[in-house]
Amino acid sequence: MAYAAEVKNIVKKFQSVTAVNDVSFSVNEGEIFGFLGPNGAGKTTLIRILTCLMKPTSGQASIRGIDVVKHPSLVRRNIGVVSQALTSDLDLTAYENLNIYGKYFDVPKKERKESIDYLLGKVDLKDRAKDLVATYSGGMRRRLEIARGLIHKPYILFLDEPTIGLDPQSRRVIWELLQKIRKETGLTIFITTHYMDEADVLCDRIGIIDYGKIVALDSPANLKRTIGGFDIIEVTLGNFGPEGMEKLKAMPFVKSVTEKDESLRIYVEDAAKSMPVLFEEFKKTGVIIEYLAIHEQTLEDVFIHYTGKTIREAETQKVNFFIGAGAPRRMPGARI
Amino acid sequence: MRALAVSERDLKRFMRNPFVIIASIFMPLMYLVIMGNSFQGELKHLPVLLVNQDSGPYSRRVVELLQALEDGPRTLEITRENDQKKAVDMVRDGFYKGVIIIPPDFSKNVVKNVEPQVGLLLDNTDSISAGSISGVVSRAMAYLKADYLAVRPDRATPQLRSIELYKKIDYDASLVPGIIVMAIFMGTTFTGAFSLVMDKFLGIHESYLSTPLTRFDLVAGTIMSGVLITTIMSIIVMIGGLMITGIKLAGGIGTLVLLLVTMVLTALGLLSMIFTVLGRADHPRIVGVLVGFLNVIFYFPSGAVYPIESLPNWLRAFAKVNPEAYAVHAFKELILKGSGFTAIRGDLMFFVAFIAFMLCLATLTFKRTM
Numbered sequence: 001m002a003y004a005a006e007v008k009n010i011v012k013k014f015q016s017v018t019a020v021n022d023v024s025f026s027v028n029e030g031e032i033f034g035f036l037g038p039n040g041a042g043k044t045t046l047i048r049i050l051t052c053l054m055k056p057t058s059g060q061a062s063i064r065g066i067d068v069v070k071h072p073s074l075v076r077r078n079i080g081v082v083s084q085a086l087t088s089d090l091d092l093t094a095y096e097n098l099n100i101y102g103k104y105f106d107v108p109k110k111e112r113k114e115s116i117d118y119l120l121g122k123v124d125l126k127d128r129a130k131d132l133v134a135t136y137s138g139g140m141r142r143r144l145e146i147a148r149g150l151i152h153k154p155y156i157l158f159l160d161e162p163t164i165g166l167d168p169q170s171r172r173v174i175w176e177l178l179q180k181i182r183k184e185t186g187l188t189i190f191i192t193t194h195y196m197d198e199a200d201v202l203c204d205r206i207g208i209i210d211y212g213k214i215v216a217l218d219s220p221a222n223l224k225r226t227i228g229g230f231d232i233i234e235v236t237l238g239n240f241g242p243e244g245m246e247k248l249k250a251m252p253f254v255k256s257v258t259e260k261d262e263s264l265r266i267y268v269e270d271a272a273k274s275m276p277v278l279f280e281e282f283k284k285t286g287v288i289i290e291y292l293a294i295h296e297q298t299l300e301d302v303f304i305h306y307t308g309k310t311i312r313e314a315e316t317q318k319v320n321f322f323i324g325a326g327a328p329r330r331m332p333g334a335r336i
Numbered sequence: 337m338r339a340l341a342v343s344e345r346d347l348k349r350f351m352r353n354p355f356v357i358i359a360s361i362f363m364p365l366m367y368l369v370i371m372g373n374s375f376q377g378e379l380k381h382l383p384v385l386l387v388n389q390d391s392g393p394y395s396r397r398v399v400e401l402l403q404a405l406e407d408g409p410r411t412l413e414i415t416r417e418n419d420q421k422k423a424v425d426m427v428r429d430g431f432y433k434g435v436i437i438i439p440p441d442f443s444k445n446v447v448k449n450v451e452p453q454v455g456l457l458l459d460n461t462d463s464i465s466a467g468s469i470s471g472v473v474s475r476a477m478a479y480l481k482a483d484y485l486a487v488r489p490d491r492a493t494p495q496l497r498s499i500e501l502y503k504k505i506d507y508d509a510s511l512v513p514g515i516i517v518m519a520i521f522m523g524t525t526f527t528g529a530f531s532l533v534m535d536k537f538l539g540i541h542e543s544y545l546s547t548p549l550t551r552f553d554l555v556a557g558t559i560m561s562g563v564l565i566t567t568i569m570s571i572i573v574m575i576g577g578l579m580i581t582g583i584k585l586a587g588g589i590g591t592l593v594l595l596l597v598t599m600v601l602t603a604l605g606l607l608s609m610i611f612t613v614l615g616r617a618d619h620p621r622i623v624g625v626l627v628g629f630l631n632v633i634f635y636f637p638s639g640a641v642y643p644i645e646s647l648p649n650w651l652r653a654f655a656k657v658n659p660e661a662y663a664v665h666a667f668k669e670l671i672l673k674g675s676g677f678t679a680i681r682g683d684l685m686f687f688v689a690f691i692a693f694m695l696c697l698a699t700l701t702f703k704r705t706m
């Protein structure tokens with residue numbers, strides 16, 4: 001069986017930046033495949049290559065076995081796209097937006113009308129269908145654009161950070177919507193995000209992308225499992241030196257220890273059982289516990305494990321980089 | 337057909353934001369009113385100083401002639417001044433457009449017949465007024481000559497008589513073909529390629545570049561809606577222009593049809609030309625600069641305000657490829673003279689060739705990727 005999407009050694013360079021750096025993966029038919037990465041990781045660039053909006057510098061990519069560079073017009077008939085920026089026409093009503101978009105795909109009139117009715121119901125915009133999109137909220141506009149991406153019954157739907165800028169409630173609505181559509185139609189969904197919870201809840205498989213490279217790729221559960229340790233004890237310690245560190249790492253239940261600024265992250269199998277032993281040890285050696293928190297492994301930890309930083313840090317770095325010398329070239333659709 | 341969907345989207349958006357269309361109808365009409373009244377025929381009320389240093393009889397005759405100019409066509413507004421130096425200073429400081437000086441020996445020289453001269457000092461920074469003053473004063477002097485030299489018919493001053501071939505056309509009426517072309521030009525700058533530039537600028541183009549729309553669909557679709565909007569605009573401007581100037585269309589239904597054809601072809605020609613120029617632009621500021629430039633280089637050497645025949649050679653050569661020149665010619669023939677098809681056949685043929693060439697170029701240079 002052909003893959004829904006197959007990517008082999010894709011590289012995309014802009015002047016000095018390598019936005020996508022030798023990426024390979026494949027998406028199975030009917031799955032929700034996610035790309036998780038901070039700002040500037042190369043998510044949008046990758047989607048643009050797969051949706052024939054940009055040509056790769058090198059490498060191959062195909063949708064349903066059709067090469068995106070050689071047969072772009074054939075690929076375009078098979079894909080639906082919800083881009084990162086909001087792109088519906090503000091001066092048109094929701095109905096008009098969908099109707100005209102359907103015409104771009106030569107969807108026959110009767111079928112178009114049925115599709116619009118069905119999709120407007122699905123995204124819960126039926127009673128606002130005749131209102132100008134200019135009067136919509138961000139979440140409503142995003143739902144409309146998801147409907148628009150489905151008007152021609154595509155084989156695969158691409159969504160680039162579809163919940164960015166939405167409140168938790170609206171985000172959940174969109175997750176449920178996507179899951180429902182997938183269940184009903186068997187649609188393949190390719191989504192990018194920089195929200196951990198979104199990737200975790202929604203995706204069957206996730207690729208973690210940083211600086212244009214895939215650093216890990218698996219199901220959320222497997223990703224969490226492979227980094228080992230099930231609980232994390234985060235502590236800030238006083239009177240704690242390299243010797244103490246050696247001892248800590250040597251303890252049988254400690255899987256690994258990572259240092260971050262002032263605090264330590266101690267990966268253990270079971271926090272409830274290990275804590276008393278740890279406390280005892282600290283007391284014996286005169287170590288003072290200044291701060292302590294326990295949490296279960298999340299994708300955030302997976303991200304830290306593979307990239308050495310939190311996704312928020314990665315974003316701050318990016319922002320600092322932007323503020324630094326030389327403004328970046330205006331990037332269409334970089335913001336919402 | 338997909339291109340029609342592109343047009344439909346474009347038209348709907350314009351219908352929801354009619355301001356720019358209304359402004360673009362209003363502006364050429366304002367231009368007609370302002371231009372038509374600013375340059376109405378000869379200049380009037382030009383302030384000049386008169387320094388009369390001669391007390392003889394002939395200088396009085398000169399003053400009488402100048403006064404006749406002041407009272408009759410009101411070309412001049414004369415103020416007397418005795419101090420020649422002060423008069424010259426006042427012209428230099430811009431209070432007057434010129435000084436007419438009658439020297440002390442003027443009457444004597446007339447009697448002796450040794451080339452009597454009147455001094456004329458003009459503010460050359462305002463060349464139009466200067467030319468006009470110099471013209472009327474020389475004419476007055478010619479009358480003076482005629483008074484005294486009437487006995488010598490071989491020296492009689494030649495008289496100028498202009499012959500009106502068509503019914504008398506006022507200056508502001510002759511501007512009407514020009515403002516129709518101006519309306520078409522304006523229409524073609526905010527429709528057509530500009531719609532796509534705005535989409536690019538707003539990042540909206542991403543939504544349709546991932547659809548099966550071809551380059552041709554996009555180019556043809558936006559040009560079609562542009563032609564429709566622009567033609568409607570130019571019809572309204574023409575009706576407004578005819579109402580303001582009071583001209584009645586000379587021809588019948590045939591002329592109306594030809595007018596419509598000329599409007600559509602002009603709109604198509606300009607739209608496809610601008611598409612070629614702007615196909616790759618991604619910022620409205622680029623459009624602003626280019627459009628302002630194109631407007632000047634096409635409008636002024638088009639015959640809309642100044643006859644092409646009087647332009648220097650190189651500009652006349654440019655007018656041969658200037659689409660607006662053909663449009664102005666055709667509209668002049670149809671509106672001012674009521675001519676038929678034969679008079680504008682050349683113009684229409686030019687447009688057909690021009691459109692075919694520009695449409696190909698526009699489609700080829702248009703970039704469909706992001």
Ligand SMILES: Nc1ncnc2c1ncn2[C@@H]1O[C@H](COP(=O)(O)OP(=O)(O)OP(=O)(O)O)[C@@H](O)[C@H]1O
Nearest residue numbers: 014017019038039040041042043044045046329331
């Ligand atoms: N058109 C372009 N010209 C030059 N550089 C670009 C262009 N588009 C993207 N880049 C660069 O490529 C890198 C990846 O950008 P991309 O937009 O793919 O990131 P992203 O993962 O989608 O980020 P975000 O979460 O902010 O949307 C960035 O460093 C960016 O500056």
Ligand SMILES: [Mg+2]
Nearest residue numbers: 043044084160
């Ligand atoms: Mg992005």
